[in-house]
Amino acid sequence: MAAGISIASLFLPIAAVVIIVAAAFAVYKAIYKRRINKRLAEGREADIKPMMSPFKFIIVTLLGAVGGMILIWLIIIIVFSARMNSQKKDMAVYPSLSFYRDEMLEDSLFAGYKFGDEIKGYNRVSKQFGDVKLEVYIIKNSYDMFPTVLVASDYVGDKETVTFCEGVKYSFYSEKWGNDVCPDSLTAIDVGGYKGEFTLEHNVYYTDDAEKLINEPPDESYRLDFKIHESGSISCPQLGFTVDSWD
Structure with missing residues (x-):
């Protein structure tokens, strides 16, 4: 694949140059021939401006x-490089997901967390969608070392096999985690310096088949739409709140 791309990148500019030269020479040849015919028809009295030789x-x-x-080519490289640098800079502040469970949770700042616990420094909002309970934690103040949003989920229905898949989506990108039901786990969303909208999707599958989790739609799906305002406040219409996290 890399060799094919390399050959194409060399062939296309060469082909373009050949086509341009061939087209220009065809026009030159037609003009040159017409002037010769004019000279033959009118003789030395013909008013004909000299032309450069075909070789020249x-x-x-x-x-x-x-x-x-x-x-x-240089313009394309400059524009592409500028866009890539801008994209890398933007990506540094876009929301990202982390998942804390079991020993990872014990070794984190949230050690000892149990579903529904209060977490110091966060506002907690409880939400239930059918048989799925969500505990959503929004940070009260902005600190780079702490995630902005934490989500814990639990299933209280009667299905024997249940798998949760959570993902965060914004602009052109999405990131997703899939995991078995683990009510004492936490999904952490770090928004960095991002300002704008992002969506947390919480999908429920009544299976643990990896192929179905990838290729089939969820049995249930819920979404929470967040917005980080320029002022730093966080809003979510589904949870009915606006929190000014930078006060």
């Missing part, structure tokens, strides 16, 4: 085409 014309056109392709 090809050399000049070839150099001009190559120079133009190099200029276009």
Whole structure:
């Protein structure tokens, strides 16, 4: 694949230069032929401006085409590099997911957490969708070392096999975690310096089949739409709150 891309990247500019030179020479040849015919028809009295020789014309056109392709290539590289740098900079502040459970939870700042516990420094909002209970924690103040949003989930229905899949979506990107039901676990969303909207999707599957989890739609799906305002406040219409986390 890499070799194919390399060959194509070399072939296309060369082909473009050849086409440009060939088209320019065809026009030159037509004009040159017409002037010769005019000279033959009118003799030495014909008012004809001198033209450069075919060889010189090809050399000049070839150099001009190559120079133009190099200029276009440099412009493309500069624009692409600028966009990549901008994208990398943006990605650094886009929301990201972390999942704490079992020993990971014990070794984290949230050691000892049990479903529904209060977490110091966070506002807690409880929400139930059918047989799924969610505990959503929103940070009270902005600290880079703490996640902005924490979500704990539990299933209280009668299905024997249940799998939760949680994901965060924003603009052009999405990130997803899949896990068995673990009510004392925490999904952490770190928004960094991101300002804007993102969605937490909580999907429920009544199976643990990996293929079905990937290829089939969830049996139940819930979403929480968050918005980080320029002022730093956080809002979520499904939870009915706005928290000014930067006060």
